[in-house]
Amino acid sequence: MDTSELDPGEHQRRQDRPGGGPLSEDTRPGEDIPHRPRDARGTRARILHAAGAVFAERGYEAATVRDIAGRAGVNQALIFRYFGSKKALLTEVMAQGGKQQLGSTPPDRLFETALRGVLADGGKPGWDRMLAVYLRSIGSADAAPDTVRALGEEYAAALAALSSADDSKLRAQLAMAWLLGIGLMRVVVGQEPLASAEPDEICGHVLTALDSLLRDGEVPGDRAGEQRPDERP
Amino acid sequence: MDTSELDPGEHQRRQDRPGGGPLSEDTRPGEDIPHRPRDARGTRARILHAAGAVFAERGYEAATVRDIAGRAGVNQALIFRYFGSKKALLTEVMAQGGKQQLGSTPPDRLFETALRGVLADGGKPGWDRMLAVYLRSIGSADAAPDTVRALGEEYAAALAALSSADDSKLRAQLAMAWLLGIGLMRVVVGQEPLASAEPDEICGHVLTALDSLLRDGEVPGDRAGEQRPDERP
DNA sequence: ATTATCTATAGATCTATAGATAATGC
C-alpha cells in the first residue's frame, strides 16, 4: 500500500519489451520512456505516461488497466502495486498534467495559452492531454471529482483577478466553460469545420468576443430579464 | 428483433409497480408514465423515460440496464425485447429529446432558447435532459456517435444562417461550443459560482459577448497570427 | 392463441489480490 516515493526520471532511450501480456492492435508499448528491466522508477513513469494516453483516448470507464499495462509494456498487476487502484492512477495523471501550466504562466496570458493548448494537437502530454482525459472521463460521476474541480477553481481564480467586476469569478468561469466546450467539440466530437479550423482563427474570434467580458468592470447590458441579440444598433 | 412500431401514449395516472426486481435506493419507478400491466406501449414509454433519467444521471457506461429497468419498474429483459440493445436505447433517447426543440424554434431565437434550456434545472425531459445525457455520455467513444453529431450539425446550420460571414458555420459552432461548455460546468461539474448563478445574468454576459460573432459579417480583428487581449484602446 | 412479462443463466468482461518467480545488491 505504501510505495516509497518514486519520481519519474529522464525520458530518453527506447528498448523492446521483454516478457509480456497480450497486446491489442493499437498498443505500442513504451513510446517515450525507456524500459530498463527492474527499474521501479521508470516502470512507474511508463505506467503514468501510458495511463495519460489511454484515459485520453477512451475515457476513464472504458479504459482498462490491462490496456494501460499493455501500452506501458508492463504487467497488469504492477499498476496496483504502484498506484493502489485505477482511480488513484487517474488522480495522479490529472494532478501531474494540470499543475504544470498553471504555475509557469502569467495570469494575463493564461487564457490564451490554455486555449492554444486545447487547440493544439491533443497528442503530447501536459495540459492538452489532461484536458482530453478530463473531457472523456467527466461523465463518470465520481471518477475525477476533487482533483479536477480544484484545478478548475485555481484557473478560474487566476483569471478572475484580471477583471474588476464584482462578478469577476463568474465571468472567468464562463470563459473557462467556453474553453472546455471548444475542446469538447474538437477533441471529442470532432465536428467540422471547427475540428480542423486554424487555431489562429478560433483564437481571434474567441479572444475578441471575450475581451470585454474578462477586462471591463461595467456589464455592457445588465438589465437582467430580457436580454436578446435581436436589437440592432 | 422486430417490435411492431410502438408510440408512447398519454402520460397521466400513477400506480404501484407489481412484481419486481431489486431496486437501488434512489430508484423510484414510474414517475410520470402510468404502469398498466401488460401495456406494451406504456412499458416502452416507461423504459424510454427512465433511460433518459438514468443516462443523464450516471452517463452511458455507468448506467446499467438493471438500473433503468428498476426505475421503470419493469423487468430487465424487456429492455432487450423492446430496444434490442443498450446502445440502441441510448440512440432512441437522444433522437427523441433532440429533434423536439429544433423544429419548433425560429432560428434567431434558437441560441437563447437552447442556452436557457441548458441553464434551467436539468430535471425535466426534453432538450435539457438530453444535453445532460450527451455531456455525461460523450466520453464513451462510440456510444452516441452519429445521432449526436448529426443533431449538433443541424443546430449549427440553423445558427449559421444568421450570419453573413464566410466562416459563419465556424462561428455558429463556436457558439454551440460555449453552450456545451456552460452546460458541462453547471450540470456535470457543478462549479460555483457558475452552477448557482442566475440564468438571466449568464444569458446577459454570453449574448452580449456573442452578439458580434453571430451577426456581423466583418471580423473585428482578423489578421490571423498574433491575436491577444493585451491591447487596450 | 397470442403476447407481455419473468426466471435463470450463459458468456464475457474487469478490478484487485495472493503468492510464486526471478533478477539484482550484498
Next chain:
DNA sequence: ATTATCTATAGATCTATAGATAATGC
C-alpha cells in the same frame, strides 16, 4: 536478501438470450 515482476484466480459485475409463465382477446 531484497524487491521488481509475473501467474493465476477470486469475486463481482454487466449485457444479452433462451425459454418458462401468465395475463389478455377470441
